[in-house]
Amino acid sequence: MGHAQGDLDSGLSFHLQLGSGAIVWLFAAFVVTFVVTRVIVRLIRSGRGPFRDTDVGGVHVHHHVYGIFLILASGVAEFVYRPDAPWVHVLAAVFGVGAALTLDEFALWLYLDDVYWTEEGRKSIDVVLGATLVGLLFVLGARPFEDNAGEGRIVFAVTVTLNLVFSLIAIVKGKVGSGVIGLMVPFVAMIAALRLAKPASPWARRRYPEGSRKLERAQARFPRHRRGRLSGVGDRLAGVPTDSKS
Numbered sequence: 128m129g130h131a132q133g134d135l136d137s138g139l140s141f142h143l144q145l146g147s148g149a150i151v152w153l154f155a156a157f158v159v160t161f162v163v164t165r166v167i168v169r170l171i172r173s174g175r176g177p178f179r180d181t182d183v184g185g186v187h188v189h190h191h192v193y194g195i196f197l198i199l200a201s202g203v204a205e206f207v208y209r210p211d212a213p214w215v216h217v218l219a220a221v222f223g224v225g226a227a228l229t230l231d232e233f234a235l236w237l238y239l240d241d242v243y244w245t246e247e248g249r250k251s252i253d254v255v256l257g258a259t260l261v262g263l264l265f266v267l268g269a270r271p272f273e274d275n276a277g278e279g280r281i282v283f284a285v286t287v288t289l290n291l292v293f294s295l296i297a298i299v300k301g302k303v304g305s306g307v308i309g310l311m312v313p314f315v316a317m318i319a320a321l322r323l324a325k326p327a328s329p330w331a332r333r334r335y336p337e338g339s340r341k342l343e344r345a346q347a348r349f350p351r352h353r354r355g356r357l358s359g360v361g362d363r364l365a366g367v368p369t370d371s372k373s
Contacts, residue, residue, distance in 0.1 A: 148212065149219040154262040156223030161255055164190060164231050172244070189235060194228025197221055230255050233303075244369050250303045257307030264311050289317075296320035301328030301349075325349045 170176040201221040297306035297319035309316020324330040335342035
């Protein structure tokens with residue numbers, strides 16, 4: 128019995144270490160790919176270096192297309208083959224690369240328009256920074272959706288559900304970064320969900336009628352051309368936004 132328990136503990140420890148290693152590879156690939164991608168696209172925008180946009184048959188192929196295929200390929204391979212190390216680490220890295228390429232153009236598939244260099248395109252940066260924080264928490268061992276207490280499953284399920292609802296409301300209110308971060312950090316999404324929506328958000332367009340007090344407050348709170356406290360960081364990461372598509 129003691130040997131069996133020891134073998135079980137050893138196997139559990141191995142799988143936990145394996146999972147943690149895969150998360151590290153995923154996180155590292157995500158961060159490196161995002162940084163390299165932003166460097167390349169800024170070089171393309173400035174006309175420097177050997178890099179150019181990819182066109183197929185006259186159609187510009189955005190890099191999130193490659194990211195989607197990488198996510199699909201690595202996900203299917205993981206589900207089908209369930210590989211051990213080192214291949215699970217390879218798949219994790221491929222998934223991280225695909226996730227970075229896809230989320231870097233989050234604003235494009237949110238607006239269904241090429242807003243990469245505009246102020247709307249900054250939502251991609253919000254999502255990437257939020258995803259980076261979430262990934263870092265996973266690397267450090269955070270497991271917010273892991274329920275280890277059998278008697279607390281109902282409380283756990285209710286807590287997770289409420290947190291997801293608050294995150295979705297925050298995103299619909301135009302606070303994408305807070306919504307993503309709120310998936311992992313308690314109360315961030317709740318605070319964002321309870322506060323005033325941004326005037327250009329889907330929430331404001333639907334619930335703040337023209338001329339209403341709430342719309343006036345939202346416009347005063349979030350002026351169209353106002354730059355936030357972290358705008359300088361965003362400029363360094365994404366370049367200075369333009370007023371129109373380019």
